[in-house]
Amino acid sequence: MKFMGKNDKITNPDYKSKSCAWAPAHITGFFSTDIKDTPMESGSIGAGFNLKDGVKSYVAVERSQSREIKGGTEVSTSAIKKAMLLSDFNYEVDIKLKSNLPEGAGLGLSGAEALSSILAFSDAIGLPLTVYEIGMIAHETEVEMRTGLGDVAAQAMGGIVIRKEGGPPGEGVADKLPMQGDMKIHLLNLGQIQTSNILESQDVLHRIDRLGCEKMSEFEREPTFDRFFEISLSFAKEIGIIPPKVIEKVEYINEKNCKASIAMLGSTIFSIGSNKAKDLLEEFGEVITTKISDEGPKVIKEN
Secondary structure, X not given: OOOOOOOOOOOOOOOEEEEEEEEXXXXXXXXXEEOXXXXXXXXXXXXXEEEEEEEEEEEXXXXXXXXXXXXXXXXXXXXXXXXXOOOOOEEEEEEEEEOOOOOOOOOOHHHHHHHHHHHXXXXXXXXXXXXXXXXXXXXXXXXXXXXXXXXXXXXXXXXXXXXXXXXXXXXXXXXXXXXXXXXXXXXXXXXXXXXXXXXXXXXXXXXXXHXXXXXXXXXXXXXXXXXXXXXXXXXXXXXXXXXXXXXXXXXXXXXXXXXEEEOEOOOEEEXXXXXXXXXXXXXXXXXXXXXXXXXXXXXXXXX
């Protein structure tokens, strides 16, 4: 992948540098796939929101005779390999990732890993990329690895995002709901679902796509955060892949007049942030409390 005129300008053969970047986690409430001939044309439609808890990537680079990447995850390594193709130089790269959120829980961590790793790497070598350009590389990585379809497009924007057409940031069509002050969210993880396994099942995909399109039509008639909770819960119950124990707990919380639903694709219950909702979730396990983030990826200047 090449972007016109993009390359690092630092010519010092002994160049070394470090950088840290952050990207938000992301919860999808409902979706349908939009898979086309290439990863850059593919994506998903749906709705979800970004979280202030996410992934920090710490990257150390050193000019080298060869290209080598140590640490990180398969997703972050693959993403940096793609970004490195934009450079005229070779680097040894060391990646460390930090997050307090669980993997495989439907929280878009692979997308956050890709975005934050590319941003930290590009900042460290002086490669001038826009957020959308970083997002294009991250999106292509996710789709190729079958770790996600639409998270990156939303994570690049921040906030509460409605994905109307699939594709990477800047190419797909997306909109946002207005933020309503500090919006606190409680999370309870009850297990893992591998996104790649779901995306390889044609029967499941057909069911998701049919229901996702129906739910998107419903949501567009009344695009509010309250409706988002209602529609995402009905989607989770109807797609047939969420464990019954998770559905039962979400219904219990809603019966107590607290709004809750399930992150796609995972077994994480999320609830809007009242103390009552947190107390109810804590009956079933350890709760993480965070807020909706209206920010996309950013460089972190740490002392």
